[in-house]
């Protein structure tokens with residue numbers, strides 16, 4: 001049975017991706033730092049291996065990768081989705097906030113990839129990293145979040161360059177706004193209204209619409225696609241309009 005690891009799998013885009021993988025017949029290692037939410041989400045599903053792990057903690061990530069490798073043998077797909085948002089300008093972002101955002105959004109992708117890649121299936125392994133339109137466009141509000149996501153886009157290119165000779169692909173999805181707990185915490189009514197007007201499709205995305213792109217990039221259908229970033233954003237990036 002093919003398998004996948006999804007980080008940040010307890011809710012939101014990660015949970016939608018987990019469900020889609022399961023529907024396609026994969027086993028899924030669900031990784032999340034929120035033990036209660038992970039237990040709730042995984043308890044309702046079959047063919048999952050839930051593991052509590054903070055992706056910014058090197059020892060926890062090493063233990064998680066070892067546990068998955070022991071259970072799965074080799075890993076077919078890795079989705080680095082765990083993320084935190086922070087919407088502040090530079091003059092209100094102290095070093096503690098900056099490091100907290102970078103620790104999960106950037107260090108987490110680096111560490112998880114580094115520890116899982118040795119266990120990945122050569123010839124058809126796939127990595128998908130979740131960035132954001134905030135990593136494609138600058139704004140006045142997202143110095144740490146936007147910078148972390150821009151770095152994830154470049155880290156993906158590095159991974160594609162390094163892993164190609166082993167037949168492992170690495171791609172990135174840059175979602176536009178999606179109504180999840182993360183977005184609800186940082187999208188003010190003004191931001192919501194501005195997004196609605198600025199997005200050609202005039203709406204937020206749905207978790208499943210992002211998951212569909214992730215699952216496609218992990219599949220053999222995307223066998224010749226690597227190093228790319230796909231914006232699943234209702235056309236926002238195409239317009240050239242600034243981020244609200």
Ligand code: NAD
Pocket residue numbers: 007008009010011012013014031032033034037053054055056081082083084085104108130131132133174175176177178179180181182183
């Ligand atoms: P969410 O808050 O609903 O889910 C994120 C999950 O990640 C949570 O279950 C949380 O517990 C987990 N998590 C956070 N820090 C972690 C850590 N250090 N280790 C392990 N797990 C951790 O958010 P979401 O909207 O589903 O976000 C998923 C990804 O999509 C994130 O990377 C986010 O930046 C990105 N994204 C979201 C939006 C949006 O509008 N929702 C837009 C663009 C990009």
